[in-house]
Amino acid sequence: MSLKEALKLADRIIFEKTGQHLDDLQEAVLKGTLEHETYKHIAKDFDCSESSVRKVGSELWQILSEELGEDVNKKNFQSAIQRFKLSNVSNFVSEQHITGSFNTCGEARHPPEQRNSHPPNQETANSKPTKTLHQDLSEMPELGNFFDRTSSLQTLTTWILQQNCRLITLTGIGGIGKTSLAVQLVQQIKNEFEYAAWYTLDEFPTIDKFQSNLTQLFSQSEKQDSSPTNQKPLPLIKYLQNHRCLVVLDDVHNLFCSGELAGKYQPKYEEYRSLFKQIEKLSHQSCLLLVGWEPPKEVPQLTSENTPIRSLQLTGLDSAAAGEILRDKGLAEIDNCEALIHRYQGNPLWLKSVATLIQELGIGATEVLIDDTILLPEDLKDVLHEQYDRTSELEKQVLSLLATENQPVNFAKLLQNGQISSSDLLNALQSLSRRCLLEKQESLYTLPPVLKQYIKTRRSHLTNIDSE
Structure with missing residues (x-):
């Protein structure tokens, strides 16, 4: 041809x-x-x-x-x-x-x-036969500048449209772009489903409210599609079995406890566990996408091709896409652009925060990068504090240990350095990994440089308060 x-x-x-x-x-x-x-x-x-x-x-x-x-x-x-x-x-x-x-x-x-x-x-x-589409996307954020996530977008699309996965978690540290990716995904594939809905689990994400919103969407559309009936609404899982639905739950971490290991449900939200298990185990043609800082305990980080669940942990942008953020902030011509992107690990929010600071103060990237300096603007510290504050005391001990290490360390070295039992240390490392606060290189562990700097700054601040 x-x-x-x-x-x-x-x-x-x-x-x-x-x-x-x-x-x-x-x-x-x-x-x-x-x-x-x-x-x-x-x-x-x-x-x-x-x-x-x-x-x-x-x-x-x-x-x-x-x-x-x-x-x-x-x-x-x-x-x-x-x-x-x-x-x-x-x-x-x-x-x-x-x-x-x-x-x-x-x-x-x-x-x-x-x-x-x-x-x-x-x-x-x-003309092609078309099916009636019903969508409740009023809570879905507007998509601003979308920076390249081609590979992740293709992976999610394949899982949903070709492999018919029923339950998918999309996790990542704050600011990494989870919601932006999910919005782009929904915009591209929503018309492949009879129903598409987006709900943000805010401060009071009761399961009754969530199920009521969804069943109301189903009930309203059924009234429009057929003559009115007095039938009672079906259980939610029945709708997911009868129709092809795409449902996104954003900020799913609000279901889980602060001060505990990752993924432990708050008592008032325990019913979500049963719902997620139903969606995973029972045969249906729908997909539930969970977006947040951490997944439920029952969703493993590593999943098998033979199961209907998948987990994607989002990492930073590549240099080309991250460079667009700096260009958008008017920093296209700065020196050491690659080094700045690497230091902030291609995290869109972190880069926007430090780029705004550089721009407003009129300083150069060379000055920012001198002596391995990592700037922590106040808005960036607020984001890190929100995630750090959710960790358990055991995890905070491990984070403090890792913050003192200049090189990645193995499990044995961590065990020597602290007063933590091997069982507790393993659980803490797994939880920190699921919260996306830990980097693992084969059998070695380290912290993102930005998080390490935050913990050092926080510890220094607390020390100064204690000495006063």
Whole structure:
């Protein structure tokens, strides 16, 4: 298949799905992919950022995956479009994947005897059966600038749409971009579901309120879709079995106790445990996505492909995407940009906070990075304090031990340095890992530099108070 023919076919597929032809950047991404160019090279040729190219590529692969009926990505796009062409050419009479005047070879796709006759009615030919969609996304935040998360977005999409996972946790340290990623995900896949809902578990996230909101959504739509009845609402799990639903619970950590190991339910929210187990164990066609600082205890960090649950712990942005944050803050030309990103580990909130401080004070990145200095603006300290304050006393002891170490340490070294039993130490390390406050490199443990600096600053502050 020639380059021109492949682009023309891709344009037709995109138009059938979105009603819009390929724009210049989309065409550049597909052309570059067919010519085996990297996203970085495509971005340079098009004079835009690499993360913008990656985002456009991700959107294209998602649309093409849906329309071609297979997982399409940058590596297999050329072969996938070729397979689609061959399939349509050989089956164009019996197989109407894309109907009407679809063109695979520059010629209207009609049997020979029809090619000189009037084309079929376009509205009839191009219409696809659609299902009624019901959505309650009023609590979903508006998506601001979305920085490249192509890999994570593709992973979640695959888990939900292809592997039909029932329960997924999306966790990460404060400011890492969990909610932004979840919003982007919902916007891309919400129309694949009959029902899509987003609820934020704020200060009083009672299960009655949550279930009432969902069952009300189901009940209202059923009244609209059929004649009114006096039937009582079904149990929530029954709706999830009868309909394909996507439900997001944001800030799920509010269900759990402060001052305890990660994932322990507050007594008044214990009923969520039963609900999550139902969603995991019982057969249904829906997906519940839990977003927060820590997952429930019953959801392991490492999951098997044979189970319907998955867990994704989000890490920092790559240098290209993190660099966009600095450019947005007017710091595009600063020296040591890479070093600054590395020190704040590509955390979007941390970078925005320190970039704002640099900008407002008019200082240079070189000054910021001198002597391994880590700046902690007050808004950043507030975020870290909120998460630190949730930890148990046992975890705080381990954090203090790790904050004194200049290099990653193993379990044996930690056991020697503190008055903590091996069992308690193991439980504390697991809990800190689930809270995303701990970094593990094979059998070695360390803290993120920003968190280490926060703990040192906090300890120094408390020492000064005690001495007064």
